[in-house]
Every structure is written in C-alpha cells, then in structure tokens.
Amino acid sequence: MAELKYWLWLTTRKGLGAAGALMVLDHLTTPERAFYGVKEDFEPLNLPPAAKESLLDKSLDVPNRILGDCDRLSMRIMTYQDAGYPQRLREIAVPPVVLYLKGKPFRFDEEAAIGIVGMRKPSVRSCQRAERFAMELASKGALVVSGIAEGIDSCAVTGALKAGKPVVSLLAGGADRIFPRESRGLYEDVAAMGALVSEYPPGTPHKGDHFPQRNRILSGLCLGVLAVECEPRGGTMLTVNHALEQGREVYAIPMGLDELGARGTNRLIHDYKARLVERAEDILEDFAGQFPLKLGGAAPLPPEVARARLSEVRDKPRKESAAPAEPEAAPLRERVSSGQQKARFTDDELAILAATARRALSADEVVEQTQIPMKRALSALTMLQVQGAVEERPGRRFYALVELEP
Numbered sequence: 001m002a003e004l005k006y007w008l009w010l011t012t013r014k015g016l017g018a019a020g021a022l023m024v025l026d027h028l029t030t031p032e033r034a035f036y037g038v039k040e041d042f043e044p045l046n047l048p049p050a051a052k053e054s055l056l057d058k059s060l061d062v063p064n065r066i067l068g069d070c071d072r073l074s075m076r077i078m079t080y081q082d083a084g085y086p087q088r089l090r091e092i093a094v095p096p097v098v099l100y101l102k103g104k105p106f107r108f109d110e111e112a113a114i115g116i117v118g119m120r121k122p123s124v125r126s127c128q129r130a131e132r133f134a135m136e137l138a139s140k141g142a143l144v145v146s147g148i149a150e151g152i153d154s155c156a157v158t159g160a161l162k163a164g165k166p167v168v169s170l171l172a173g174g175a176d177r178i179f180p181r182e183s184r185g186l187y188e189d190v191a192a193m194g195a196l197v198s199e200y201p202p203g204t205p206h207k208g209d210h211f212p213q214r215n216r217i218l219s220g221l222c223l224g225v226l227a228v229e230c231e232p233r234g235g236t237m238l239t240v241n242h243a244l245e246q247g248r249e250v251y252a253i254p255m256g257l258d259e260l261g262a263r264g265t266n267r268l269i270h271d272y273k274a275r276l277v278e279r280a281e282d283i284l285e286d287f288a289g290q291f292p293l294k295l296g297g298a299a300p301l302p303p304e305v306a307r308a309r310l311s312e313v314r315d316k317p318r319k320e321s322a323a324p325a326e327p328e329a330a331p332l333r334e335r336v337s338s339g340q341q342k343a344r345f346t347d348d349e350l351a352i353l354a355a356t357a358r359r360a361l362s363a364d365e366v367v368e369q370t371q372i373p374m375k376r377a378l379s380a381l382t383m384l385q386v387q388g389a390v391e392e393r394p395g396r397r398f399y400a401l402v403e404l405e406p
Contacts, residue, residue, distance in 0.1 A: 006031035007079045008063035008201070011098045015051035018199070018213075021097045023047065024055070025080070069202040073176055074347065075102045092220040092246050096199040099217075102175045103195035104166060104346050108221050111143040112291040113168070114283060115218050115243070117236045118152025118228035123260050126229035127155040129253055133226060134159030134167075136280035141294040142287075143168060145222050147214070148183055148190065152228045157186060164386040166194035170218040173206035174198060192346060192379045193386075197221075215239040216246075223287055224249030226277070227268055229261030240268060250274040251283055333403045341404055348372050348380040349389070353400045356390060360397035 010021050010031040023045055028034045034041075035058060042052045070077055078085055078099045086108040089095045114137055116130055134144045134156040144160040147153035148169040160167035167190055171179075175196040178184045190196055199217060200210065215235060219225050219242040227250070230236035243250050252274040255262040268274040277283055288295045341350060351370040355361060361369065367377050381398055384390035389402045 003032065004077055004079070005060055005063040005067065006035045007077075007098055008066050009035055009058075009060060012062050012066075012201070013051060013054040013057075015048050015054060017051075018097050019094050020047050020051050022080075022094065025097070066201045069176070070100065073102065073202055075100050075175060075202065076105070077101075086221060088222075089217065089220045092216060092242075094216065095220070096217055098199070100175055100198045100201060101195050103191040103193075104344075105342050106143070106166075106168065106195060107343070108143075112141060112284075112287050112294050113143040113145050113222045115145045115222040115225040115239070116152065116156035116228060117146065117215075117218070117225060117239045118230055119234070119236065119261055120149060120151040122151050122155075122229040125259070126152065126255075126261060130155040130228045131159035131162070133228070133253070133280055135163045137283065138163040138165035138167065140280060140284055141291070142280075142284060145170065145218060147171070147218070148179075148186055148196075150180060150182070154183060154186060156228075157190060161189055161193055161386075164388075168195050168197055168221070170214050170221075171196055171198040171200070171206070172210035172214040174200050174202040174204040176202045177205055179206040188375075188379050189383070192348070192376075192383045211235055212238050216242045219243040219248055220246055222248060223290075224251060224283060226251040226253070226283065227265060227274065228253055229255065229259075230264040230268070231261065232264045232267055234264075237264065240272060240274070244272070249283075249286060251277045253277060333401055335403045335405055337405050344387075345384075345389070346380065348376055349384055350404065352377065352380055352384060352398075353389065353402060353404055356398050356400040357403065360393045360395075360399040362395070362397050366398065 010024065024034050025031065027045055028037060028041065034055065037055065039056060042055050078101060080095060080097045084107065088109060116134055118126065118130060130152045138144050138160040143166065144156060145168045146156040148157055148171065157167050157169055169190050173179060175198050178187055187196065199213065215238050219239050225239060225243040225248055227236055227240060240250055250268065250272060252265050252268040254269060254276050255265050269276050284295050336344065345353065351372060352366055355366055355369045363374065363378060363381065366381070367374050370377065372380070381390060385392060389400065390398050391401055393399055
C-alpha cells in the first residue's frame with residue numbers, strides 16, 4: 001500500500017479529477033510510481049496538457065498539510081485500494097479515489113443504505129414526509145444517507161437522528177466547512193452519531209460543480225434512492241440518473257397535483273418508472289432477504305415521541321446534588337465486544353464510556369479524564385444518552401450503561 005501522502009498528491013493535481021487519477025493508476029498501478037514518474041511516463045495518457053503538467057510538480061506541501069488537518073480534525077482517509085473501500089463504489093463509473101470521513105467507521109457493503117434526496121426549498125408537508133420516512137427507515141435498521149443542506153436533506157438527517165440511529169451525510173466540500181452556516185449543529189450531531197463523508201480534503205469550499213460529483217457517490221453507496229420532492233430538472237434528477245446508471249432502485253412519494261414539487265416527483269413515477277411508495281416498509285421489503293438480521297426490527301416511533309426524543313435528553317430539568325450517591329451495586333450492563341465497538345460508537349463516545357464505566361462523572365470530569373473538548377464531549381454524551389448507552393444521574397453526572405470488552 002502506497003503511503004497516504006502519495007494518494008493525496010495524486011488527487012490534488014490540478015485538472016486531473018477522479019477520472020484522470022484512475023487513468024494514472026491504471027497505467028502506473030500505484031500513486032507512488034506516479035509521483036516518481038517523468039514526463040515520458042504520462043505522454044501515452046489521454047489527459048489535458050494542464051493535468052500532465054501538474055503531474056510533474058512533485059511538491060508534497062499540500063499532502064502534508066492535508067495530513068496535518070485530518071489529524072487535527074480527527075478525520076480518517078480511505079483510498080481506492082484500501083481493503084475497507086466500499087465495493088459498491090468500486091463498481092460505479094468513476095469511483096472516488098480518496099474519501100475523507102469524520103465520525104463513525106462504516107462497512108457500507110454490509111449496510112442496507114437508502115439515500116433520501118429532494119429540493120432545497122420544499123413544502124412543509126414534504127419536509128415532514130422526509131423526516132418521517134428517514135425515522136422509520138432508520139428505526140427498522142436501514143442506514144439513511146443524504147446531504148446536509150437545507151431542505152429535504154436536513155429533514156432526512158434530522159429524522160434519522162430522532163430515531164436515535166446513525167446517519168451518513170455526503171458533502172460537496174471539506175467536512176470542516178459548514179454549509180450552510182445554520183447547519184453547524186446538524187454537522188456536529190451527524191459527526192457524533194454517524195459520519196460526514198467527502199471526496200474533498202479539509203478546507204475545500206462547497207462549490208456548485210462539486211454537487212453533481214457528490215451525487216454519484218451518494219447514490220453509489222446506497223441500495224436505493226428515495227426522491228421526496230423535486231423539480232423536473234436539478235440536483236435530485238441528477239442523483240436519480242446516477243442511481244439508474246448504477247443499477248440502484250429508485251423510489252418516489254406521490255404528490256397531489258396542487259403541490260409545488262408534484263411535477264418532478266410524479267414524472268419520476270411516470271417516466272422513470274420509479275416505484276411509488278407510501279411507507280418505509282415499501283422500500284425495506286425489497287432488501288429484507290438480503291439483510292434479514294438488520295431490517296424489520298424495531299417498530300417506528302410515534303411521531304410525537306420521535307419529535308421529543310433528542311429534546312428530552314438535552315432540555316430535561318436538572319436536579320443538583322452536592323454529594324450524589326452512587327448505587328450500592330452496579331446494574332447489569334450490556335457487554336459490547338471489541339469487534340462491535342467501532343461500528344457502534346465514535347472514538348469520543350468510546351473514550352467517554354471507558355471513563356464513566358466505574359463511577360458517574362460530571363461533564364467537567366469527563367473532559368478532564370478524556371481530554372475531549374467540552375463541546376464535543378457534550379455532543380457525544382447527548383448521543384450516548386439517545387442510544388441508551390449512558391444515563392444521567394443526580395448532580396448532572398453520567399454513568400455508562402454498557403461494558404466495553406477488552
């Protein structure tokens with residue numbers, strides 16, 4: 001396996017792009033060989049002159065900066081030749097050569113991943129539909145995948161989080177660049193509960209031409225894509241086209257003719273032969289045989305319970321106690337094997353679970369013992385409570401309800 005710095009060097013060559021980088025890899029087999037290549041090595045390749053010229057720039061300043069940023073931001077880097085790289089992405093027309101991930105690690109090929117896409121400015125009713133479908137899909141064991149921008153994306157992400165389940169957001173810029181700014185809280189919740197995934201390194205701004213490229217990855221990671229509300233032309237249709245080209249299932253929620261996005265959504269059903277769905281089970285039944293242990297478990301939460309679930313954790317009244325009493329005997333706790341820990345919890349969550357395993361700690365004590373910044377620690381504690389892995393005791397002290405096996 002070539003060193004990461006060579007992968008980052010290759011994928012940051014100007015004018016090359018993912019297709020060009022794959023062409024170079026096909027020709028020279030490794031990014032390290034490409035790095036040490038000379039002009040004659042690149043002449044046979046059908047690349048733009050500017051891309052060939054950039055391949056002769058051997059500076060590693062940018063790759064080293066990216067490596068430093070990823071370390072500082074607790075981001076992982078996955079390359080096309082890594083064993084854990086999703087096979088689903090290998091099979092699409094132009095797979096991303098490098099992925100940047102912040103949050104939980106996922107084995108995407110083992111997930112019943114369903115993408116949810118739609119308009120940036122949908123109707124209130126469509127937002128409610130997106131949230132409800134995401135909540136029900138997640139509650140039944142599917143992994144919800146979406147963007148994170150305003151509109152259907154943010155509604156879908158919120159629904160999965162309210163179900164207390166992980167969610168994946170595909171980004172059109174660096175995972176450290178919040179877009180839009182109003183979504184900062186959602187970014188933090190997704191990173192704590194699921195994963196932010198991008199083809200672009202930290203510091204990359206979100207650009208208009210990045211979104212179509214992002215959409216091919218979103219559909220590629222999924223078994224199927226659900227369109228909630230869309231226009232006849234636009235990003236949702238591009239994602240649907242990618243999904244169809246990749247052999248993915250496409251679903252659409254029917255809309256009344258007087259609704260804003262009815263024309264595009266109903267066109268998917270009529271012209272694109274998208275499957276009409278009215279409930280999450282209509283989607284899940286297509287994959288229940290493929291994922292019998294994952295799908296069909298928990299019943300969906302009642303809407304009023306789901307809406308309140310996160311807010312109950314964050315906003316419930318706190319009872320102060322000068323000297324909180326510890327239980328005489330620790331309650332029977334779920335044991336989580338070492339093989340399951342990384343799949344269920346983020347690094348921050350694992351550190352907090354280890355710290356609170358023996359006695360209940362205040363938030364300040366958690367920060368002191370784990371050296372996790374307070375904002376991240378509070379976010380992780382919230383998500384652990386939502387998952388039922390940590391309970392809050394009198395005096396705002398936190399105690400682990402699961403036991404991590406060594």
